[in-house]
Amino acid sequence: MIAFQNVSKYYDLHTVLRNINITIQKGEMAFLTGPSGAGKSTLLRLMYMAELADEGNIIIEDLDLASLKMSRIPFLRRSIGVVFQDFKLIKNLNVFNNVALALRIRGVVEREARNLTSEALKKVNLRHLADSYPQSLSGGEQQRVAIARAIVADPLVILADEPTGNLDPGTALDIIKLFRDLNLQGTTVLIATHNRELFRGTGKRVFKLDGGTLSGEEVG
Numbered sequence: 001m002i003a004f005q006n007v008s009k010y011y012d013l014h015t016v017l018r019n020i021n022i023t024i025q026k027g028e029m030a031f032l033t034g035p036s037g038a039g040k041s042t043l044l045r046l047m048y049m050a051e052l053a054d055e056g057n058i059i060i061e062d063l064d065l066a067s068l069k070m071s072r073i074p075f076l077r078r079s080i081g082v083v084f085q086d087f088k089l090i091k092n093l094n095v096f097n098n099v100a101l102a103l104r105i106r107g108v109v110e111r112e113a114r115n116l117t118s119e120a121l122k123k124v125n126l127r128h129l130a131d132s133y134p135q136s137l138s139g140g141e142q143q144r145v146a147i148a149r150a151i152v153a154d155p156l157v158i159l160a161d162e163p164t165g166n167l168d169p170g171t172a173l174d175i176i177k178l179f180r181d182l183n184l185q186g187t188t189v190l191i192a193t194h195n196r197e198l199f200r201g202t203g204k205r206v207f208k209l210d211g212g213t214l215s216g217e218e219v220g
Contacts, residue, residue, distance in 0.1 A: 001024055001188055004057075019214075020214050024190060025188075028188055029191075030189070031199040031204060031206045043192070078106065078155070079157065080159060081150030081158045082160075083158065087166075095130050095145050099120055099149045102152055120151055123182070125144070126145060147182075157189075163179075176198050176199075199220030203219060
């Protein structure tokens, strides 16, 4: 499903990722951990081609990103849902329209967009807040909106970059449970976090980055 084959990334003379080899199976949930600056965010950005690898290949499903034409990048991104630490919600749109926007941009007809948005909000238990605005929500609720936006188009893969970094410990565990529930429905999930408590006891594979290199793998 996802394979990194000898992937390296450089910024000027600085090596951000060096010779990364990772394979994640379809329908798997896995974690990526390491200290700040280890390269976690860069690795995720390479997967949805916000940045390009300088060496090696990245395979997602049957797509080799090294040979993917620029015109095909939007189609790749339609199969990947991304969740960020800072939510990235649009303040002047209510919850419903923040989630629906991802579909409207793609030209989904309005009736279908509304149905899919309602279903996504149901999955994250936020249908009752559809008319609310981001600034009136708690951090956990905002992150649930962000997750609904990521899953509304039924992606093959969900990438989460420190999704609990701005949340209290109890809310963070609730968000991880939500990702696990989504994974049980068949979605491949990769979560980058420096917080070991989030994957402790999960039984999921954990890839450890340190200084841009893959320093090990363990089971949470």
